[in-house]
Amino acid sequence: MKRIAQQPVTLNSKKMASMKLFCRFTFLFLLISFFNSGSAQRILISEPDRDDSRKMDFEIIGKMGNNYLIYKNIRNESFICLYDNEMKMIKKVKHEYLPDDRMINVDFFTYPDHIYAVYQYQRRNIVHCAAVKLDEMGQKMSDPIELDTTSLGGSSNNKIYTVLASEDKQKLMVFKINSKNREKFLITTKLYNNNLELQKKTILTMQMDDRNEHLGEFVMDNEGNLVFTKFYRSSNESISNATIIIKKAMDDSFSFYTLNLEKTYLDELKIKVDNTNQRYLLSAFYYGQKRGNIVGIYFLAMNRTMWKPELEKSFEFTDDLRNEAKGESNAKMAFNDYFIRDIFIKKDGGFLVSAEAYYTTSRSSPWNRWDYMYGSPFAYPYDYYSPYYSSWRNTANSSQSVRYHAENLAILLFTNKGDLEWSNIIRKEQFDDESDYRISYNVMNTGGQLHFLFNMQEKKNLLLNDFSLTPDGQITRNPTLRGLDKGHEFLPKYGKQISAKQFIVPCFYRNYICFAKIEFN
Incomplete structure (x- = not known):
């Protein structure tokens, strides 16, 4: 191959200045493109299956x-569908061992080299809870293992068992609550290791002293300790008395701590496990009087070993924060439509709380926060004698004319002592007249940032937006995600983070459901 000798080239000063200017603009363009790519790089959407x-x-x-x-x-048949990196379906595996007719619920727990499917179904008047091990192709690796059974007095389609996994996936717990005797609930727990070997079975009685006492959220830590709340609420009003309860993994008893509420009334109780600092964080909005305005946030951090509070305090919202969060309300009522949605724990025990304004409007009846939260006063999400159980697809209201609203997000970071470090607001206005499927948000944690994903109306299109939050509280609206102009309507609140940089979100396309994979840098 011949090599052509290059002759020296000389440029005059104008040409050199022009070239330098061009290079600077090129560098600036590449730099802007690089920083814009900090948002989602691409979005891949599966083809709808018929x-x-x-x-x-x-x-x-x-x-x-x-x-x-x-x-x-x-249509009562169970499949696991496999998609490749481009979200093209490569296999559809029917699971014959899952019963077709009376399948009630299934939960999946993923590990590096296998999956556990824990499912419950009914045959005649017996509800069975079983588990099966699956490989990365969705194929059965073992025969189903029966974990527990429950005999019912009559026919029921209710979800009886609740399955919890520890954060490190080394513990699984199956539990059920029998509330047939309203004065004494019977709580049965079965704790398993990561090989589904039974470690401990416990049957305990929980004394319920009043018809208005209820059990709240259940969580489990990495040691297999079960933590939950019991609270008193009269006529769908705010909570006037509450207790946090622990059943340690190998104990046959409960330990209790009664919250110090004095003249404080609480909203919905949220519990978050802090495995790093070996404590449990309970948080709730609080009121100064029954059905009053929301005043601030109540915190309780319980030490796991001593079962004593390390922190119990209330944070009152400042006027500045109320004015930022108020939307259409006046400042005193600024947080009355807000609900705590997420709690993120930092390694040092600090915690971030995100809350969303949510309400409905209707010609027939006014919005009622307490009816929305609690529905029937006899509905227990963990109780197999309760008729209240819903899946993702029947959250819409009946045929009544209802408009669903999801608006501003309030984000607050607290130290491990419960002191406010910073707060910020993501402003949004969402509404839907059909259901609440398309509104609200989800969070993607990429390590250095939190990405808040939600739909916003832009011209005639409903587009998925990405707002990122840095550790110091700075919020950035990232460029609109690419690949959104194909007629898909995203359902972000039903999405799931599946790796450090990947998020799968379901979406409507005409009369079908398909799935989109969002890839972040």
Whole structure:
């Protein structure tokens, strides 16, 4: 191959200045492009399958190897569908061992080299809870293992068992609550290790002293300790008395701590496990009087070993924060439509709380916060004698004319002592006249930032937006995600983070459901 000798080239000063200016603009353009790419780089959407109607039940399982697995229940038949990196379906595995007729619920727990599917179904008047081990192709690796059974007095489609996994996935717990005797609830727990070997079975009685006493959220830590709340609430009003309860993994008893509320009334109780600092954080909005205005946030941090509070205090919202968060309300009522949605724990025990303004409007009846939260006063989400159980697809109201609203997000970071470090507001206005499927938000944690994903109306299109939050509280609206102009309507609150940089979100396309994978840098 011949090499052509290059002759020296000389440029005059004008040409050199012009070239330098061009290089600077080119560098600036590349720099802007680089920083803009800090948002989602691309979005890949699966083709709708003809069987994947909007009535389909589904569960986003996660990523195994190079495949993305999604469970689908179609006309009472169970499938696990495998998608490749481009979200093209490569396999659809029917699971014959899952009963077709009386399947009640299934939960999936992913590990590096396998998946556990824990499911419950009914045959005659017996509800069975069983588990099966699956490989990365969604194929059965073992025969189903029966974990527990419950005899019912009559026919029921209710979810009886609740399955919890510890943060490190080394513990699984199956529990059920029998409330047939309203004065004494019977709580049965079964604790398993990561090989589904039974470690401890416990049957305990929980004394319920009043018809207005209820059990709240249940969580489990990495040691297998079960933590939950019991509270007193009269006639769908705020909580006037509450207790946090622990059943340690190998104990046959409960330990109690009664919250110091004095003249404080609490909203919905939220519990978050802090495995790093070996404590449990309980938080709730609080009122100064029954059905009054929300005043601030109550915190309780319980030490796991001593079962004593390390922190118990109330933070009152400042006037500045109220004015930022108020939306259409006056400052005193600024937080009356807000609900605590997420709590993130820092390594040092500090915590971030995000809350969203949510309400409905209707010609027939006014918005009622307490009816929305609690529904029937006899509804227990963990109680197999309760008729209240709903999946993702029947959250819409009846045929009444209702408009659903999801508005501003308030984000607050507190130290491990409960002192406010900073606060910020993401402003949004969402509404829907059909259901609340498309409104609200989800969070993607990429390590250095939190990404808040939600739909916003832009011209005639409903587009998925990405707002990122830095550790010091700075909020950035990232460029609109690419690939959103194909007629898909995203359902971000039903999405799931499946890896450090990947998020799968379901979406409507005409009368079908399909799935989009969002990849972040």
